[in-house]
Amino acid sequence: MTPTRTRSRRRVAFLSGWSALAVAAAAGVVVTALPSSAAATLGGAAAAAGRTFGAAVSDNLGDAGYVDILDSQFSGITPENEMKWDATEAAPGAFTFDAADVIVDHARERGMAVRGHTLVWHSQLPAYVQAIADPAELRTAVDRHITEVAGHFRGRVEYWDVANEAFLDDGSRRPSVFQTVLGDGYIEDAFRTARSVDPDAKLCYNDFSIEGVNAKSDATFEMVRDFTARGVPIDCVGFQSHFVLGQIPADLQANLQRFADLGVEVQITELDIRMDLPADAAKLAQQAEDYATVVRACLAVAPCSSITVWQVSDRESWVPSTFAGQGAALLFDEDRAAKPALEATIAALGG
Numbered sequence: 001m002t003p004t005r006t007r008s009r010r011r012v013a014f015l016s017g018w019s020a021l022a023v024a025a026a027a028g029v030v031v032t033a034l035p036s037s038a039a040a041t042l043g044g045a046a047a048a049a050g051r052t053f054g055a056a057v058s059d060n061l062g063d064a065g066y067v068d069i070l071d072s073q074f075s076g077i078t079p080e081n082e083m084k085w086d087a088t089e090a091a092p093g094a095f096t097f098d099a100a101d102v103i104v105d106h107a108r109e110r111g112m113a114v115r116g117h118t119l120v121w122h123s124q125l126p127a128y129v130q131a132i133a134d135p136a137e138l139r140t141a142v143d144r145h146i147t148e149v150a151g152h153f154r155g156r157v158e159y160w161d162v163a164n165e166a167f168l169d170d171g172s173r174r175p176s177v178f179q180t181v182l183g184d185g186y187i188e189d190a191f192r193t194a195r196s197v198d199p200d201a202k203l204c205y206n207d208f209s210i211e212g213v214n215a216k217s218d219a220t221f222e223m224v225r226d227f228t229a230r231g232v233p234i235d236c237v238g239f240q241s242h243f244v245l246g247q248i249p250a251d252l253q254a255n256l257q258r259f260a261d262l263g264v265e266v267q268i269t270e271l272d273i274r275m276d277l278p279a280d281a282a283k284l285a286q287q288a289e290d291y292a293t294v295v296r297a298c299l300a301v302a303p304c305s306s307i308t309v310w311q312v313s314d315r316e317s318w319v320p321s322t323f324a325g326q327g328a329a330l331l332f333d334e335d336r337a338a339k340p341a342l343e344a345t346i347a348a349l350g351g
């Protein structure tokens with residue numbers, strides 16, 4: 001799961017069963033072959049390739065059909081909404097972690113890796129934060145938020161999306177309250193605070209539309225280059241990868257590689273591939289090819305350590321409520337039946 005380096009012994013505790021097998025195999029330890037049933041799952045096939053395959057999970061764990069797929073197929077979990085500012089600190093200083101704890105406990109009891117999402121983001125941000133105009137006051141609020149949230153989950157979250165979606169498409173900084181009140185330095189300050197609170201978690205910058213080479217990914221690249229050059233503690237970049245059918249950027253692999261060459265891990269963090277509804281056989285076949293393309297790009301870049309899809313099945317996907325007439329973006333359909341993309345993804349992983 002961590003192909004490049006290991007920060008501490010504690011990291012070992014995070015390895016899922018299959019990841020541990022893969023690490024043992026890489027270390028020359030004799031391991032029995034993966035049972036064919038496990039190799040034929042997303043998590044099993046990813047582990048054999050030294051990767052984690054995760055899913056975003058929300059308030060779904062009371063649904064047995066959902067949990068069956070989650071537990072049998074996936075080796076990682078990202079809470080979809082439960083760690084966001086509006087969920088964890090809806091009122092100043094009043095922290096609530098119950099919903100996120102349920103998801104994190106589920107993951108940890110099953111040896112799944114956890115991606116924490118997200119500490120500093122302009123969206124799902126309570127009005128009281130958006131109203132803060134005084135820099136000292138906002139700095140204190142951000143520090144306290146990171147300290148309490150990352151502190152609560154310390155030792156149980158392997159990766160944190162410290163900052164999310166800070167750039168616009170043209171490469172300029174998004175004019176969030178953080179940017180306008182605190183200026184450019186708010187991102188590096190957040191990374192430093194997160195590192196001091198949880199030194200063992202890997203700290204990521206996460207964004208959408210940075211999967212190919214463009215003005216936005218160029219600006220992100222320049223920030224990460226600058227951070228690594230100046231010793232700002234950044235370990236990874238998350239490429240959300242909310243794709244449209246047939247439109248996977250041709251330079252995805254090259255773009256992942258240029259970030260990896262800076263010395264950070266890269267991860268596919270919120271993958272889905274939406275299509276105009278209704279789905280049909282041709283679209284589902286194209287989608288299968290597209291998922292395989294994304295997997296191959298990640299596998300071709302050594303520090304690409306994980307792929308996470310943004311929910312388990314089309315029934316839970318955020319897409320239809322956001323893009324009218326579009327959907328069918330995930331690996332399982334509305335009835336939780338496997339789609340062609342599932343087999344293609346496992347095959348591309350080498351399973």
Ligand code: 9MR
Nearest residue numbers: 080081117123124164208240270310318
């Ligand atoms: O999937 C999430 C959805 O349930 C929420 O309503 C939405 C609110 O902003 O956030 C969605 O997740 C987003 C993620 O946190 C950041 N990247 C984009 C995702 C899709 O909007």
